[in-house]
Amino acid sequence: MTCERSDNCKCKVVAIFLIFIGIALSGFFPGYFYYKAKMDSNFVTVKGLAEMDVKADLAILDLKFVVANNDLLTAKSEVDKNLKVISEFLKQKGFADNEIMPGRMDTVDMLTNVYGGEVKNVQRYILSQVVTVESQQVLLVEKTLSAMGELVAKGVVLDGRNNMSPVAYVFTKLNEVKPEMLRQATKNAFEAAEEFAKSSNSKVGKIRMASQGVFSVMPRTQTRQYQEESQSIEKKVRVVSTVEYFLE
Numbered sequence: 001m002t003c004e005r006s007d008n009c010k011c012k013v014v015a016i017f018l019i020f021i022g023i024a025l026s027g028f029f030p031g032y033f034y035y036k037a038k039m040d041s042n043f044v045t046v047k048g049l050a051e052m053d054v055k056a057d058l059a060i061l062d063l064k065f066v067v068a069n070n071d072l073l074t075a076k077s078e079v080d081k082n083l084k085v086i087s088e089f090l091k092q093k094g095f096a097d098n099e100i101m102p103g104r105m106d107t108v109d110m111l112t113n114v115y116g117g118e119v120k121n122v123q124r125y126i127l128s129q130v131v132t133v134e135s136q137q138v139l140l141v142e143k144t145l146s147a148m149g150e151l152v153a154k155g156v157v158l159d160g161r162n163n164m165s166p167v168a169y170v171f172t173k174l175n176e177v178k179p180e181m182l183r184q185a186t187k188n189a190f191e192a193a194e195e196f197a198k199s200s201n202s203k204v205g206k207i208r209m210a211s212q213g214v215f216s217v218m219p220r221t222q223t224r225q226y227q228e229e230s231q232s233i234e235k236k237v238r239v240v241s242t243v244e245y246f247l248e
Contacts, residue, residue, distance in 0.1 A: 058172050211241060
C-alpha cells in the first residue's frame with residue numbers, strides 16, 4: 001500500500017513538472033519567434049562604391065588595306081607587296097614576328113556584284129586584307145598608330161571607310177583587382193550603414209545579405225575622343241555592391 005502511494009506521488013510530481021515545462025515553453029517559443037521576426041525586419045540596405053584607376057595592358061591594332069586591279073594575279077601580287085611593306089614597317093617600330101598576324105584576304109569581283117549594275121571606269125577586282133598587331137607594348141602601339149602616314153607614303157592604301165578606330169586597348173587583369181575593390185565597396189557600404197544607424201540610435205550588426213554588383217570598365221576621362229572604353233589607355237574600373245546590415 002505504501003509503495004502504491006509513493007508511486008502515485010512520483011507520478012504527480014513528474015506530471016506537474018511536465019506541465020510546468022510545457023507552460024514555460026509555450027511562452028518562450030512565441031516570444032522567441034516574435035523577437036527573431038523583429039530582428040529580421042530591423043535592417044538597413046546600403047550601396048558601397050569602389051573605383052580604381054588602371055591602364056590597358058594589351059593593345060590590338062587592325063591595319064586593313066585594299067588593292068584594286070583589272071587583273072586578279074596582278075592584284076594578288078600587289079597584296080603580297082603591301083604585306084611585306086607593312087611587316088617591315090611594324091618590325092622597324094619594334095614589334096616582334098609573333099605580334100604580327102596577317103589575316104584572311106577578301107576578294108570582290110565587281111562584275112559579279114548584282115547590285116553594282118554596269119561597271120564603267122572601275123577596277124574589276126578589289127582585294128582587301130587585315131594585318132593584326134596584338135601586343136602588350138601598349139604605348140608603342142599608340143605611337144605606331146600616329147605614324148600611319150609612312151605606310152601611305154609607301155603606296156599602301158589603308159581602308160578607313162567604317163570610321164571606327166583601328167585599335168582597341170584592353171585591360172586584362174580585372175580578376176586581380178576584384179578582391180581589393182570588393183573590400184573597398186564593403187567598407188564604403190558599412191560607413192553608409194553607420195550613418196543610418198546614428199540617426200536611429202542603433203548599432204550596425206552582422207550582414208543580412210550582400211550582392212556583389214557588376215564590374216564595369218570605362219574611360220578614365222569621358223571626352224569626345226574617348227567615348228568608347230576600348231579607345232582609351234587610361235581606364236577606370238567601378239563596382240557598386242548592395243549590402244543589408246542588421247540594426248541592433
